[in-house]
Amino acid sequence: MDVFALFSARIAEAMQQLFPDAGADLIARIVVEPPRDPAHGDLSTNAAMVVAKPLGRNPREVATALAERFRDDADVDAVEVAGPGFLNFRLAPAVWHRVLHSIAQLGPDYGRSTMGGGTRVNVEYVSANPTGPMHVGHTRGAVFGDALAALMAYSGYDVTREYYINDAGGQVDTLAQSALLRYREALGETISIPPGLYPGDYLVPVGQALKTEFGDSLLGMPEAEALPLVKDRVLAAMLDLIRADLAKLNIHHDVFFSERTLHGQGGDIDLTLAWLREEGMVYEGRLEPPKGKTPEDWEDREQTLFRATDYGDDVDRPLVKSDGSYTYFAADIAYHRNKFLRGFTQMVNVFGADHSGYIKRLQAAVKAVSMGAADVDVKVCQLVRLLKNGEPFKMSKRSGDLVTxxxxxxxxxxxxxxxMLLFRRNDAAMDFDFALVKEQTKDNPVFYVQYAHARTYSVFKTAQRDLPELDVSPAALAAADVSLLQSTAELDLVRVLAQWPRTVAAAAAAHEPHRIAFYAHDLAAAFHGFWAKGKDDPQLRFVNGAEPNLTLARLALVDAVRQVIVNALGILGVAAPEELS
Structure with missing residues (x-):
């Protein structure tokens, strides 16, 4: 049961009946949300102000007419006009009791929706160069993308998790040369790794594997023959390493897409460029020198340009380099056309902080190759600063100069x-304090939420101890007389639970999984707060030996808290332990 969706529909229906001239588009702009000040009620709507001006009416008069429609509604205890025309509702306890019944009935599906309508969405995240293990700079984007994919799947989208392998650039040749050095080392040669190659010890096992497979035969080969053999094997080894690293965070992609498959005669880039020419989206021309470049630094030449400015970009973009090879952007256009041809009309790309300049050109590319039928939302994850007790923290670096x-x-x-990586907006830089996240205190958000979940189990243990005859099975909890829950403290906790479906929908629409982490923390705070009230007031304790029916009703409330915490942590990919050590 989504209280906000329920009343949105009721208010929209009432407005259409009261004001038939208000069109569906106008009615759709009506918002129903919690008031900023809880003292004003449970729900607030701007309905009157949305329709008043277009219909030439006074907002307070519209609000008063709408309020009259709800005066006798059994679900509404009070409705009043406020300010310039807001309408505030205070709901009857029975509404909150139905929320608890809904949670008991739906369980893990409480908050799950069909808002996505099965729309196919491609979420591309991590996509680090396959030149070594995942480092801390990749971790935030990996966690963000994975949680976003889970959130969208929970909201009714058909989600594909994709990793784009940047395996066509010069960095892969450098990787192969580095692995070839480690191969020589495995054969007993003393090596030194020159600047520009990858020094990390993670390539030592690759060198050993090459020795096992080839013996010393690669030494006698010209490098031009040996490097392709080495390249295929070191790329496979690096991808295995990347998959293993991501698995440590329970991150698994559905598709690993190789950039190399776009290249070659008749490949996707050739086909895409030919299609762009047919559609008039490319031309031969010259670009103005970029800002900060002197004429001596600028290569003034006629080149193949994509009409990016026709699709919202700041400048047109080159597709072919002076040596005849394709630019990275040409590959990006072909890749996103490939996504569109695979049936994705919604795409989300998760980039690192150093890629913010790519957003407009990528959006232009997707708009062009889909003829406006597809969209891409580029989410940028800002940098993470590692701290310990507030001071910069340098960990042991086992892989060259990387913290992995x-x-x-x-x-x-x-x-x-x-x-912790989700407990902040992705576009805000963040500090990750190792000391804080290991503390078992309320200042540690993940502990605070997991402790709330563990506390729900301790409540049931107390009930089993004090009321051993009380049936607390799922069926008994679902049948509990929750109408006995009438105190402000009890209903305030249910009000937080009622926010869950609305929170999920808003987070999915905005592609912002941090809202789920924030909500989980708020729910934990509400639950811990109720617990504290019970310590001070025996009448509010969850378990009351003298009132088994009230105890069962409160246990139903506790179980609802447990279920919603599980649902939230499930989206975030975080465990919900029954006990904390």
Missing amino acids: LADVVEEVGPDATRF
Whole structure:
């Protein structure tokens, strides 16, 4: 049961009856939400102000007419006009009791929706160069993308999790040369790694594997023959390493898409460029020198340009380099056309902080190759600063000069890593304090939420101890007389539970999984707050030996809290333990 959706529909129906001239588009702009000040009620709507001006009416008069429609509604205890025309509702306790019944009935599906309508969505995230293990800079985007994919799937979208393998650039040749050095080292040669190659020890096993497969035969080959053999094997090894790193955070992609498949004669880039020419989306021309470049630094030449400005970009973009090879952007256009031809009309790309300049050109490309039928939302994850007790923290660096994803997970665990990286907007820089996330205090958000979940189990243990004859099975909880819950403290907790479906829908629409983490923390705070009230007031304790029916009703409330915390943590990819050590 989504209280806000329910009243949105009722208010929209009432407005259409009261004001038939208000069109569907106008009615659709009506918002029903919690008032900023809870003292004003449970729901607030701007309905009167939305329709008043277009219909030439006074907003307060419209609000008063709408309020009259709800005066005798059994679900409404009070409705009043406020300010310039807001309408505030105070709902009857029976509404909140139905919310609890809904949670008991739906369980893990409470908050799940069909808002996506089965629309196919491609969420591309991580997509790091396959030149080594995942480092801390990749971790935030990996967690964000995975949680976003889970959130959209929970909201009725058909989600594909995709990793784009950047395996066509010069960095892969450099990787192969680095692995070839480690192969020589495995054969007993003393090596030194020159600047520009990858120094990390993670390539030592690759060198050993090459020795096992080829013996010393690669030494006698010209490098031009040996490198392709090495390249295929080191790429496969790096992808295995990347998959293993991501698995430490329970991240698994559906598709690993190789950039190399776009290249070659008759490949996707050739086909895409030919299609762009047919559609008049490319031309031969010259670009103005970029800002900050002197004429001596600028290569003034006629080149193949994509008409990016026709689709919202700042400048047109080159597709072919002076040596005849394709630009990275040409590959990006072909790749996103490939996504569109695979049936994705919605795409989400999760980029690192250094890729914010690509947003407009990528949006232009998707608009062009789909003829406006597809959209791409580019989410940028800002940098993470590692701290310990507020001071910069340098961890052991086992892989060249990198702090790896595995280092972070080993230090604090997957749950703390995921929750903390999601407990802030993706586009805001963040501090990750290792000391804080290992504390078992209310200042540690992940502990605070997991502790709330564990506390729900301790309540049931108390009930079993004090009321051993009380049936607390799921069936008994579902049948509990929750109408006995009438106190302000009890209903306030249900009000927080009622926010869950609305929170999920808003988070999915905005592609913002941090809203789920924020909600989980708010729910935990409400539950801990109720617990504290029970310590001060025996009448509010969850377990009351003298009133088994009230106890059962409160246990139904506790179980609803447990279920919604599980639902939220499930989207975030965080465990919900029954006990904390």
